[in-house]
Amino acid sequence: xxxxxxxxxxxxxxxxVAYILSGLIFYRLLDNIFAKQLDGTLSEEKMLIEETIxxxxxxxxFRSVFGHMIDITILNSPQHKVEYIRDTLMYDGERGSFxxxxxxxxxxxxxxxxxxxxxxxxxxxxxxxxxxxxxxAVALLFIGLLVLLVLVNYFIARxxxxxxxxxxxxxxxxxxxxxxPLTLTxxxxxxxxxxxxxxxxxxxxxxxxxxxxxxxxxxxxxELLTPVAIIKSKLELLIQRENLDEQQLRMISAVFxxxxxxSKLNQGLLLISKIDNNQFxxxxxxxxxxxxxxxxxxxxxxxxxxxxxxxxxxxxPAKLTMNPILAEILITNLVSNAIRHNxxxxxxxxxxxxxxxxxxxxxxxxxTDPSQLFERFRKSENNPESVGLGLAIVQKIINLYRMNxxxxxxxxxxxxxxxx
Amino acid sequence: MKVLLIEDEKELSSSxxxxxxxxxxxxxxxxxxxxxxxxxxxxxxxxxxxDINLPDxxxxxxxxxxxxxxxxxxxxxxxxxxxxxxxxxxxxxGADDYLTKPFHLPELNARVKSIIRRRNFGGINEILFNDIxxxxxxxxxxxxxxxxxxxxxxxxxxxFFLSNRDRVVTKEAIAEHLWGDEMDMADSFDxxxxxxxxxxxxxxxxxxxxxxxxxxxxxxxxxDSAV
Numbered sequence: 001x002x003x004x005x006x007x008x009x010x011x012x013x014x015x016x017v018a019y020i021l022s023g024l025i026f027y028r029l030l031d032n033i034f035a036k037q038l039d040g041t042l043s044e045e046k047m048l049i050e051e052t053i054x055x056x057x058x059x060x061x062f063r064s065v066f067g068h069m070i071d072i073t074i075l076n077s078p079q080h081k082v083e084y085i086r087d088t089l090m091y092d093g094e095r096g097s098f099x100x101x102x103x104x105x106x107x108x109x110x111x112x113x114x115x116x117x118x119x120x121x122x123x124x125x126x127x128x129x130x131x132x133x134x135x136x137a138v139a140l141l142f143i144g145l146l147v148l149l150v151l152v153n154y155f156i157a158r159x160x161x162x163x164x165x166x167x168x169x170x171x172x173x174x175x176x177x178x179x180x181p182l183t184l185t186x187x188x189x190x191x192x193x194x195x196x197x198x199x200x201x202x203x204x205x206x207x208x209x210x211x212x213x214x215x216x217x218x219x220x221x222x223e224l225l226t227p228v229a230i231i232k233s234k235l236e237l238l239i240q241r242e243n244l245d246e247q248q249l250r251m252i253s254a255v256f257x258x259x260x261x262x263s264k265l266n267q268g269l270l271l272i273s274k275i276d277n278n279q280f281x282x283x284x285x286x287x288x289x290x291x292x293x294x295x296x297x298x299x300x301x302x303x304x305x306x307x308x309x310x311x312x313x314x315x316x317p318a319k320l321t322m323n324p325i326l327a328e329i330l331i332t333n334l335v336s337n338a339i340r341h342n343x344x345x346x347x348x349x350x351x352x353x354x355x356x357x358x359x360x361x362x363x364x365x366x367x368t369d370p371s372q373l374f375e376r377f378r379k380s381e382n383n384p385e386s387v388g389l390g391l392a393i394v395q396k397i398i399n400l401y402r403m404n405x406x407x408x409x410x411x412x413x414x415x416x417x418x419x420x
Numbered sequence: 421m422k423v424l425l426i427e428d429e430k431e432l433s434s435s436x437x438x439x440x441x442x443x444x445x446x447x448x449x450x451x452x453x454x455x456x457x458x459x460x461x462x463x464x465x466x467x468x469x470x471d472i473n474l475p476d477x478x479x480x481x482x483x484x485x486x487x488x489x490x491x492x493x494x495x496x497x498x499x500x501x502x503x504x505x506x507x508x509x510x511x512x513x514g515a516d517d518y519l520t521k522p523f524h525l526p527e528l529n530a531r532v533k534s535i536i537r538r539r540n541f542g543g544i545n546e547i548l549f550n551d552i553x554x555x556x557x558x559x560x561x562x563x564x565x566x567x568x569x570x571x572x573x574x575x576x577x578x579x580f581f582l583s584n585r586d587r588v589v590t591k592e593a594i595a596e597h598l599w600g601d602e603m604d605m606a607d608s609f610d611x612x613x614x615x616x617x618x619x620x621x622x623x624x625x626x627x628x629x630x631x632x633x634x635x636x637x638x639x640x641x642x643x644d645s646a647v
Contacts, residue, residue: 226429229429229521229523230431230432232522232524233432233435233522233525234431234435236524236526236590237435237439237525239590240439240442240587240588246636249635249636249638250637253637253638256590298600301573301599301611305610305614
């Protein structure tokens with residue numbers, strides 16, 4: 001969820017709750033004020049009636065004065081002095097329905113010692129209507145205000161957060177091995193500028209470290225070439241000596257093998273750093289089927305020797321734009337991997353389709369975590385001679401051309417699928 | 421036969437020189453571009469082995485200079501691994517062969533011999549070794565005048581042995597010669613054994629001698645003298 005959505009949502013929920021609560025309080029207050037006013041009017045009218053009764057010593061027709069229901073009854077015996085005001089439901093003849101009325105009841109003893117009761121009824125309909133109108137008006141005002149506030153909040157927040165999203169976007173698309181260091185857009189907001197500067201500084205440092213490391217790797221691998229070549233050549237001269245005994249030859253043989261491994265390792269690392277340094281930038285359209293055919297022919301003798309049956313299934317012509325050397329290395333590594341980790345008399349299946357190709361081979365299940373399959377120096381125990389760079393190089397090439405590789409193992413078959 | 425080696429790494433240069441001198445080549449070695457230019461202007465060579473990366477210039481320019489002199493010299497480039505551009509450029513301007521470092525000395529030797537053989541227009545282009553006779557142009561091998569039918573790999577193996585006769589060649593060198601360096605698998609040594617067995621059998625069937633000696637886990641030696 002976006003930060004903006006979340007804040008807007010909270011803002012909306014809290015505003016609605018606050019508006020409902022304050023609306024209720026407002027309604028109660030309004031209701032109270034009107035009730036008090038009504039009761040005051042009723043009391044005043046009662047006092048006026050009483051004054052008139054006392055003055056005139058008779059019961060005049062108040063109905064014509066006040067225009068609503070007033071009922072005065074003379075009692076024969078004096079009564080207690082009682083007075084109350086309450087709501088009551090009465091049939092309204094004019095409207096032909098039951099309506100709520102405010103009812104004042106007073107009992108007193110002042111008409112020549114005789115008691116009387118006064119009942120004054122005032123309809124509540126009008127005040128209720130008034131309250132309803134006020135409430136609706138206020139509610140509409142509130143809703144309008146709420147919508148406006150939420151919108152304003154949303155747009156302000158969206159505007160204010162633009163630099164932040166810009167930074168996020170730059171960070172997502174930044175790759176450490178690209179030419180330029182990370183540059184983030186300047187803003188005049190401290191909270192954004194400050195982390196941006198920190199990020200730029202950090203990425204600059206990381207990039208510098210990365211470049212140094214890359215250079216070191218390349219230099220180390222490159223500088224090792226000559227010593228390895230010298231060792232190899234000297235060993236080849238040494239074994240030409242006539243007077244070597246078997247033990248000496250075995251020792252030289254061990255040195256030879258170790259040197260060869262070192263040499264292969266070195267070449268692999270050099271290749272990886274060359275891929276990293278984009279030294280294979282010349283691309284052309286290559287036909288995967290053609291490369292597979294060539295590679296399989298190259299390995300034919302070995303697969304035949306191991307009794308491995310290779311089947312090709314070219315469903316769709318697969319043409320890719322990439323560096324021809326890297327394409328060849330990619331296919332060679334995949335095929336040699338499929339042979340190396342195969343079972344005696346196993347199978348290899350190659351399938352080319354429109355958007356991907358797969359190399360499958362029979363083999364023992366992996367003993368290591370498949371996610372580490374493409375890491376450098378991961379090698380199976382079955383092949384201690386292997387240098388462990390083959391699939392790391394595959395991964396490098398695949399990354400370079402923004403392809404995707406997935407590994408699956410199912411029913412004793414390892415499958416590497418490369419999608420492009 | 422005169423060979424000029426242009427290689428700036430002294431130790432590597434001395435190894436190559438030592439190996440080639442045993443072939444009775446007159447092998448001269450220079451370490452710099454400038455010395456190389458001086459040499460090619462003064463003398464004629466049958467073959468020049470040139471490193472591309474020299475401290476004071478490019479080996480490619482040595483080749484260009486040779487071509488300007490209308491030299492018929494055979495040229496082999498030796499260069500660091502995977503420098504495809506060097507290979508394309510080098511072969512484009514008239515080099516005969518290209519070898520990536522690090523290489524096996526028997527491999528370089530075989531390539532030098534092959535070039536010298538091809539350049540030897542006057543004489544008959546053939547390889548003789550006791551009862552074995554090879555006509556490389558027709559890829560034809562006879563033993564005691566009997567035609568030997570060999571597979572491509574067996575033929576390549578025989579030529580490789582004949583180029584490095586009386587030398588110990590390692591299994592790795594043979595494997596790389598026959599299959600290139602992608603076959604860095606232990607299994608490839610089994611094939612070598614198979615091919616050697618077949619080659620040996622075929623030669624002996626035609627009444628030839630068994631010249632292939634096994635050198636303790638190290639490799640093989642093609643020789644007519646006892647080890």
